[in-house]
Amino acid sequence: MCGRYRLSRRKQLIEEYFEAAESEHEWTPRYNIAPTQSVPVIRQNPKEPVRDLSLLRWGLIPWWAKDAVGAAQMINARSETADTKPAFRDALKSRRCLIPADGFYEWKKAGRAKQPYCFEVNEGALFAFAGLWDRWMDPTGKPVETCSILTTTPNAVTSAIHDRMPVILDPDDYDLWLDPGLYN
Numbered sequence: 001m002c003g004r005y006r007l008s009r010r011k012q013l014i015e016e017y018f019e020a021a022e023s024e025h026e027w028t029p030r031y032n033i034a035p036t037q038s039v040p041v042i043r044q045n046p047k048e049p050v051r052d053l054s055l056l057r058w059g060l061i062p063w064w065a066k067d068a069v070g071a072a073q074m075i076n077a078r079s080e081t082a083d084t085k086p087a088f089r090d091a092l093k094s095r096r097c098l099i100p101a102d103g104f105y106e107w108k109k110a111g112r113a114k115q116p117y118c119f120e121v122n123e124g125a126l127f128a129f130a131g132l133w134d135r136w137m138d139p140t141g142k143p144v145e146t147c148s149i150l151t152t153t154p155n156a157v158t159s160a161i162h163d164r165m166p167v168i169l170d171p172d173d174y175d176l177w178l179d180p181g182l183y184n
Contacts, residue, residue: 002076002129002149002166006031006103006118007040009126014100015053017126018042018174023053032105035059035075041131041147042098044178051178056097060148061136062087068136071146077132079150079167088148091132096177098128098169099149106162117161121168130167130177 007014011027014020020042027040038055045052059071074087082088102124107114121127130150135143150167158165169177176182 002104002106002151002164003035004105005033005101005129005166006105007033007101009100009102011040011053014040014042014126018051018053018098018100018128020051020053021045025053025055027053027055033058035072039147040100041133042100042128042174042178043133044180046180054145056133056145056147058148059146060087060091060132060134061144061146063090063134063136065136068138068144074148076151076164076166077148078164079130079152082132082150088132091134091148094180095133096182097131097133097147098174098177099131099147100126100128101166102126104129104166106158106165108161119158119165128169128171128174130169 008029036059039058041056042051060074061068061071077088082092103118103120105116105118107116131147133147135145138144151164152167154165
């Protein structure tokens with residue numbers, strides 16, 4: 001599970017790294033991003049061969065949901081079952097995104113106490129989680145865009161701390177992950 005992460009880069013650096021078009025959305029670097037907060041995501045623009053940076057709420061609300069009650073519990077999607085779970089199935093097929101980060105946190109339980117650990121890639125370099133997004137209409141008809149981070153079994157570094165970790169994409173796979181034809 002990924003319940004907190006870090007993105008300490010300015011918006012301009014995020015746009016440059018992910019080759020995204022300049023965005024009107026503002027982003028302030030943060031060191032402790034929590035569920036239900038607005039987070040930057042990178043999506044492929046469907047009309048142009050360019051990536052867009054958008055701010056979405058972390059905690060997926062499927063387009064068909066009657067309300068937003070369960071969003072805080074859908075911050076993560078298990079990569080092994082996302083294609084079979086109704087909440088994530090449609091998003092996996094056609095609404096994939098990159099969720100920029102430069103660190104993520106996991107907690108190791110020791111009795112009643114929890115010890116936080118921060119994990120980085122290449123000594124704090126910018127990277128991307130595999131993400132899913134959706135657009136839900138609130139009761140007033142206003143669109144609410146939300147996202148979820150895919151998780152997987154942990155690698156050797158994180159397995160001593162937690163039984164899950166976010167899916168971290170290789171930069172060479174960003175285009176493939178964003179390709180809307182990948183699962184069609």
